[in-house]
Amino acid sequence: MTALCLPRVGLDAVMHDLESFGRDGTESIAFGLGRRQDGVATVMSVVLAEEPGITRRFGLLRLSERWMLKLTELCESLEQAVVMQFHSHPEEAWHSDTDDHHLFHAPGIFSVVVPDFAQSAAARDQSAWAVYRCANGGAFEASTPTAVDVTDGDASLIIVSEDGWRHA
Ligand SMILES: [Zn+2]
Numbered sequence: 625m626t627a628l629c630l631p632r633v634g635l636d637a638v639m640h641d642l643e644s645f646g647r648d649g650t651e652s653i654a655f656g657l658g659r660r661q662d663g664v665a666t667v668m669s670v671v672l673a674e675e676p677g678i679t680r681r682f683g684l685l686r687l688s689e690r691w692m693l694k695l696t697e698l699c700e701s702l703e704q705a706v707v708m709q710f711h712s713h714p715e716e717a718w719h720s721d722t723d724d725h726h727l728f729h730a731p732g733i734f735s736v737v738v739p740d741f742a743q744s745a746a747a748r749d750q751s752a753w754a755v756y757r758c759a760n761g762g763a764f765e766a767s768t769p770t771a772v773d774v775t776d777g778d779a780s781l782i783i784v785s786e787d788g789w790r791h792a
Contacts, residue, residue, distance in 0.1 A: 626664060626773040628708060628734050634670035634779035639748045641672045642712040646741025650680040656708030657699055665707035669780040677786035690786040698789050708734045712742050717754035724764055733758040
C-alpha cells in the first residue's frame with residue numbers, strides 16, 4: 625500500500641547527492657518535505673545539506689542544532705513538514721542504534737537507508753533500500769520499499785545550511 629509519494633525529480637537529486645559524497649567515502653543525508661492527506665504523504669520539496677552545519681567525514685555524519693533549526697524554519701515558511709529522510713551507508717542498508725536515536729523523529733516519517741554509498745544503480749534502486757517508518761510512539765519500525773511510490777510529479781530542490789536556504 626502506498627504511504628508516501630515521491631516525485632522522481634526529487635529522488636534523482638537525493639541519489640545524486642548520496643552518490644557524489646559516497647564517491648569521497650562519506651555518508652550524506654537529505655530530507656523530503658511535504659504534506660499528508662488521507663494517510664498518504666506527498667513530498668513537495670527535497671532538501672539537501674551544505675556547510676556550514678553538516679559534518680561529513682568517514683564514519684561520521686552530523687547535522688548541527690542550528691542546521692536543524694533552519695530546517696524547522698523552512699518547514700514553517702513552506703507550511704510543509706518533514707515526511708521523509710534519506711541517508712547512505714558504506715555497506716549494508718539498515719537502521720543503526722545511532723540512526724534510531726539521532727535521526728529526525730516525528731510520527732509517520734519515513735527513513736530510507738541506501739547501501740554501498742549509493743555507488744551503483746543497483747544500490748540506488750528502490751528494492752535495495754532499507755525503509756523504516758516512525759511510529760506514533762516515536763520509534764522507527766521496519767517498513768517496505770513498496771510503501772514509497774515514485775511519481776512524475778514536481779518537487780522543489782532546496783539547499784539548507786546554518787546560514788539559511790536557497791533554491792537549487
Ligand atoms: Zn545510518
